[in-house]
Amino acid sequence: MIKQFLHLEWKSFIRSAAFKQNLAIKILMGFGALYFIAIFGLLGGFSYLIIEGLIEDGKIISDNPFDVVNQFLIYWIFADIAYRYMLQKMPVANIKPLLYLPFKKGKIVNYALGKTVLSFFNFLPAFFFIPFSVVLIIKGYSITGVISWHLAMLFITLATNFLNVFMNNVDKVFYPVIAVMAALGLSQYYGIFDITLYTGSMFMFFYENAWAFIIPLLLLIGTVYYAYHYFEKQLYLDEGLKSVAQEATTEDLSFLDRFGKLSTYLKNDIKLIKRNKRAKMTFFMGFAFVLYGLFFMQDLYADINGMKVFAGLFCTGGFLFSFGGLVPSWDSSYYKLMMAQNIPYREFLLSKWWLMVAATVISTLLCSFYIYFGWDWWFGILAGAVYNIGFNSSVVLWGGAFVKTPIDLMTTKKAFGDSKAFNAKTLLLLLPKLVLPVVIYYAFALTINETAGFIAIATTGILGLLFRNKIFDLIEDIYKNEKYDTIAAYAQKD
Amino acid sequence: MITINKLSKQYNGTSVLDIEHLEIQKGQAIGLVGNNGAGKTTLFSLLLDLIQPSTGHIISSDVRIDQSEDWKPFTSAFIDESFLIGYLTPEEYFYFIGELRGQNKADIDALIASYSDFFNGEAVGQKKYLRDLSKGNQKKVGIIASLIGNPRVVILDEPFANLDPSTQIRLKKIIKELANDPEVTVLVSSHDLIHVTEVAQRVVLLEKGKVVKDIEKSSATFKELEDYFIGISESHAPVAVTTEEEEEEEE
Numbered sequence: 108m109i110k111q112f113l114h115l116e117w118k119s120f121i122r123s124a125a126f127k128q129n130l131a132i133k134i135l136m137g138f139g140a141l142y143f144i145a146i147f148g149l150l151g152g153f154s155y156l157i158i159e160g161l162i163e164d165g166k167i168i169s170d171n172p173f174d175v176v177n178q179f180l181i182y183w184i185f186a187d188i189a190y191r192y193m194l195q196k197m198p199v200a201n202i203k204p205l206l207y208l209p210f211k212k213g214k215i216v217n218y219a220l221g222k223t224v225l226s227f228f229n230f231l232p233a234f235f236f237i238p239f240s241v242v243l244i245i246k247g248y249s250i251t252g253v254i255s256w257h258l259a260m261l262f263i264t265l266a267t268n269f270l271n272v273f274m275n276n277v278d279k280v281f282y283p284v285i286a287v288m289a290a291l292g293l294s295q296y297y298g299i300f301d302i303t304l305y306t307g308s309m310f311m312f313f314y315e316n317a318w319a320f321i322i323p324l325l326l327l328i329g330t331v332y333y334a335y336h337y338f339e340k341q342l343y344l345d346e347g348l349k350s351v352a353q354e355a356t357t358e359d360l361s362f363l364d365r366f367g368k369l370s371t372y373l374k375n376d377i378k379l380i381k382r383n384k385r386a387k388m389t390f391f392m393g394f395a396f397v398l399y400g401l402f403f404m405q406d407l408y409a410d411i412n413g414m415k416v417f418a419g420l421f422c423t424g425g426f427l428f429s430f431g432g433l434v435p436s437w438d439s440s441y442y443k444l445m446m447a448q449n450i451p452y453r454e455f456l457l458s459k460w461w462l463m464v465a466a467t468v469i470s471t472l473l474c475s476f477y478i479y480f481g482w483d484w485w486f487g488i489l490a491g492a493v494y495n496i497g498f499n500s501s502v503v504l505w506g507g508a509f510v511k512t513p514i515d516l517m518t519t520k521k522a523f524g525d526s527k528a529f530n531a532k533t534l535l536l537l538l539p540k541l542v543l544p545v546v547i548y549y550a551f552a553l554t555i556n557e558t559a560g561f562i563a564i565a566t567t568g569i570l571g572l573l574f575r576n577k578i579f580d581l582i583e584d585i586y587k588n589e590k591y592d593t594i595a596a597y598a599q600k601d
Numbered sequence: 602m603i604t605i606n607k608l609s610k611q612y613n614g615t616s617v618l619d620i621e622h623l624e625i626q627k628g629q630a631i632g633l634v635g636n637n638g639a640g641k642t643t644l645f646s647l648l649l650d651l652i653q654p655s656t657g658h659i660i661s662s663d664v665r666i667d668q669s670e671d672w673k674p675f676t677s678a679f680i681d682e683s684f685l686i687g688y689l690t691p692e693e694y695f696y697f698i699g700e701l702r703g704q705n706k707a708d709i710d711a712l713i714a715s716y717s718d719f720f721n722g723e724a725v726g727q728k729k730y731l732r733d734l735s736k737g738n739q740k741k742v743g744i745i746a747s748l749i750g751n752p753r754v755v756i757l758d759e760p761f762a763n764l765d766p767s768t769q770i771r772l773k774k775i776i777k778e779l780a781n782d783p784e785v786t787v788l789v790s791s792h793d794l795i796h797v798t799e800v801a802q803r804v805v806l807l808e809k810g811k812v813v814k815d816i817e818k819s820s821a822t823f824k825e826l827e828d829y830f831i832g833i834s835e836s837h838a839p840v841a842v843t844t845e846e847e848e849e850e851e852e
Contacts, residue, residue, distance in 0.1 A: 355690045355728045371700040375686070382688040382730065444684040447649045448701050449673040516688065517732075591653050598683070 112218050140227070144234050151238030155246065173243065173314070178307035184263060185288040191228055191271045206342065216338045220331070223268055232264045252314040259313035262323035269330035273337040372458030379437060383516035386437060389429050393466060396425025397473045400488070404480060412557060415484055416548045416564065419491020420499075420541060422474050426466035427495055428540070431503035432510065434459045435586075439513040439597040446594060452583045456504055460575075463500045467492060483557065490561040490568075494544050498571030501578040502539050508585040511596035543567075602627035602786050603648075603754070607657035610643055610810075618643045618810040620657075625788075627753075630780030632801030632818075633790040634826060636833070639807040641790040642680065645758050648788070649678055661754060674702075678756035679743035687732030691725045691742045695749065702750030709749065716745050719771045736763045744772065748779075755779060756788045761796050769796070776800040794830070798823040808833075 158172035169175045205215050240257045244250055294300040313319045360377060363370040380386045400418035421428075430437075434456070438445055445455070471492040477484045544564045552560030571578070586593075605623040609616060618640040625631055633641050646652045648659060650666050658665055664672040678684070686694055692713065699709040713725055724738040731739060740763050747755055757776075761769050777800055779785045791797045797804060804822055806814035806829065814829065816822055 355730045355733075357690060357693065371697065375689075375697060378688060378693070441683055441686045443649075443651055443680065444686070446651060447673070447676075447678055447684070448698070449670070450701060591651075594651050 109218075116222070143231060147231055147234035148238055151235040152242060154239065155242045173248065174307060174311070176239070177310035177314075178303035180260075180310050181303060181306040182288070182292065184267065185284065187228075187232070187264065187267050188270065188274075189285060189288070191267060192274060202342070203344075206344075212339055212342055215342065216335055219338060220269070220272065220334060223272060224265065226268065229264060229268055232260070236260050248314070251317040255317045255320045256310070256314040258320035259310075259323045262320065262327040266323065266327045266330045269327070269334040272334040366461070368454055369458050369461065372455055373461065376437075376458055376462055379516075385514060385516050386430075389433075390426065393426025393429045394470060394473070396429075397422050397470055399425070400474070400477060400484070412483075412487075412552060412560070413545050413548060415487030416491060416545050416560075417541070418484070419488040420495060420544060421491075422477070422488055423467050423470045423492040424495040424499060425470060427463045427499060427503055430466070431459065431463050431500065432507055433512075433514060434504055434507040435593070436507070436510055436512055436514045436597075437516075440516060442594060442597045446590065452586050453579060456579060456582060459504065460500055463503070464496050467495050467500070486558070486561045490548075490564040491544070493565040493568035494571075495568070496572070497568030497575075499540050501571060501575055501582070505578065505582050505585070506540075508582055508589060511589075511593050513597045513599065602629075602662060604660045605657070606660070608644075608647065608654055608659060609656045610640075610647065610652065611655045616810055618647070620644070620810075620812055623805070623812060623815070625786060627786055628783040630776065630787040630789070630800060630802045632797035632804045633788060633807065634792070634794065634797055634804060635790075635807035636830075638809070640810040641807055642758055643810075644807070645678065645680055645756050645788070645790070648754075648756055649676070649680070672754075675753040676756070677702075677747040677750070677752035677754070678758075679740075679747040679760065680756070680758045682736075682739055682743070684743055684746075685731050685739055688730055690728070690730055691734070694731060694742060695746055698746045698749050702752075704750050712745070712749060716775075719745065719768065719775065721767065721771075737765060737768070740764060741768060744775075748775075753784055754786045754788070758790050759792070760789060761791050761793055773800050794823055794826045798826065 154176065155172045158167065158169075158175050161167045162169055162172065162175075167175060169178075202215060202219060236257060240253050243253045243256075291300075291302050295303065313323075358381075360370075360374045363373050363377075366373055380390050400422045403414045403418045435442070471488065474488045474492075475485070477488055544567070547563050547567055548560040550560075551563040603625040605620050605625075607622070608618065608620045610618040617638075633644070635641055643652070647654055648661070648666065650670075650672075654667060658667055660666070661672045662675065666672050686697065689697065692709075695709045695713060696706060699705070699712075704712075713720075717725075720738075720741055724734060724741050727734075731742060734742070740760070744757060744760055747757065760772060760776075764772060773796065776787060776789060779787045780800060780802060789797070789800060798818060802818055804814070804816050804818055804826065805812060806816075806826065814825075816825065
């Protein structure tokens with residue numbers, strides 16, 4: 108039986124659409140995985156020595172490095188839970204066809220749960236803990252103690268894996284966990300309350316008592332037991348395997364009718380953003396970019412004026428880049444309809460354009476707090492905003508015309524890793540979007556002065572606005588040329 | 602009305618459609634039958650310019666479909682669920698299509714009301730998005746949406762599949778009404794020979810991309826079609842190697 112399961116698994120892996128992507132991206136992902144393994148391995152091998160050095164320098168006040176690691180383990184575990192929740196997929200997808208086959212339910216559950224154990228997320232910590240434990244033993248810590256501690260860590264890692272099984276899709280659990288973690292971190296930072304003093308000794312307990320690994324083992328058995336029964340209950344079409352239907356809400360958007368013909372598409376686009384997980388997330392992420400400029404406030408960048416241009420482009424253009432870059436993929440699930448209806452491309456595009464312009468204006472207003480950091484920041488942001496509105500809004504749509512990745516509006520899991528959305532042409536179009544304004548800035552800032560640089564960027568933006576219709580002609584042609592390819596690409600399912 | 606000339610479609614050298622000549626008169630109701638992979642959906646996709654012909658072309662009311670978009674205002678279709686916008690309620694979807702086809706809200710409300718027996722108290726007015734409706738109800742919405750704006754060419758791919766018996770009967774009534782309208786040309790495909798012979802005035806039988814039969818409907822048509830398919834099932838010729846595209850076409 109298990110042989111057949113493994114056989115299915117192998118086929119679903121090699122035949123998945125993602126696997127058929129181009130080789131370059133696979134290699135890139137492979138390097139990504141290797142990078143993380145190397146980082147964790149190096150951390151495991153050297154963190155003891157590094158912390159030892161820091162203690163000697165008086166930067167960390169502690170008796171020994173092992174204590175320090177134990178103290179911070181609680182944050183490690185929280186972080187583990189958080190990124191698992193966001194990235195680790197639950198194996199329910201392939202279960203439906205198995206339900207009708209003559210398997211005992213328990214077997215299906217065991218198989219699905221067993222599959223989660225093989226996740227990359229469970230192996231990654233090993234690359235830290237194994238070298239670290241070895242170093243501990245070399246440094247003369249008790250062997251039985253280290254083994255007990257190591258086993259405890261292993262069981263806790265696996266327990267978070269199973270915790271995630273029944274925590275998945277329960278936002279009610281996830282957000283409080285994040286909030287508690289953030290609160291604890293802040294109160295420790297400001298010296299109000301330090302939870303690590305308590306949790307540190309808890310983890311030390313596993314080392315000091317060779318039998319203590321039994322406790323996380325029991326915890327693990329508990330989560331496995333609970334996950335098993337939770338999962339078994341979900342194995343009905345009207346329980347866990349059901350897709351949850353939202354109650355439809357209709358809103359009156361007739362105030363948009365003043366936009367004439369455009370309003371038809373604008374109304375649809377607003378509903379698209381409001382009613383679909385993926386689009387909604389992109390929307391909020393776009394505005395989160397307003398805070399991105401704060402990264403540039405570090406001393407490191409303080410004297411590099413080009414960074415102000417970058418900051419201006421990113422802070423005001425978050426939505427523009429993240430949403431606009433995926434036009435027309437947002438409409439991929441009903442693209443055939445759009446192509447069979449009497450829809451002029453220009454109006455379809457203009458509606459998206461207006462959305463992006465509106466979002467950029469709002470982002471710019473939200474950015475006004477940057478005045479606090481100095482007027483030059485504010486000028487950088489204004490210049491970036493004008494460039495985004497005038498020039499980038501069209502260029503982004505231009506790049507989108509080459510993106511042929513269908514978007515599943517209902518899932519957010521792939522929102523971060525849609526590698527197919529990157530191809531040579533879209534990467535090439537990054538140049539006019541981000542590099543050109545910096546070049547323009549320096550061309551004028553170095554020859555005349557900083558203000559002239561900002562004015563030059565804004566002027567380019569205004570020029571873009573004047574030539575918008577020309578750029579749109581170009582985009583329309585691309586859309587027409589790519590029509591059949593795009594329809595075929597959107598018809599493919601994962 | 603619609604003229605098909607030397608139309609063919611190939612995928613990787615395998616021909617999936619090859620029609621030498623086919624003329625469809627204005628106001629006719631055409632039933633398209635054929636087994637899986639016969640090329641029905643391919644023909645409909647070509648009629649809507651969703652795929653490009655390998656050779657030949659289609660002319661609809663003097664408009665060459667692969668060259669001009671002027672056929673769009675008078676043509677409407679429901680092929681599959683990719684014609685539905687999942688995040689809209691059925692009413693919003695009707696309004697959207699209505700706005701594209703120059704109808705105002707009152708027109709659409711009247712249309713929904715006139716087909717209330719077709720919806721049978723389901724689908725509309727239910728606080729549900731299209732993506733959360735059952736397949737049958739989605740289909741009802743798609744079919745009615747294809748009637749918005751008085752189109753002169755209506756294309757329905759497998760409209761009877763997934764519908765409950767009462768709705769099938771109502772749909773037959775609707776299609777017959779369209780068929781009797783001398784201004785409206787209807788193209789309907791189906792695997793159900795009874796339905797097809799009931800609603801269509803002319804039946805075209807496709808087999809492996811070619812027109813095998815093209816008959817004006819009479820009382821003998823059903824028997825003729827049935828005998829043809831019995832013949833195929835009994836001879837069950839060695840399974841032709843179907844390409845991936847063909848399988849996808851017929852999904």
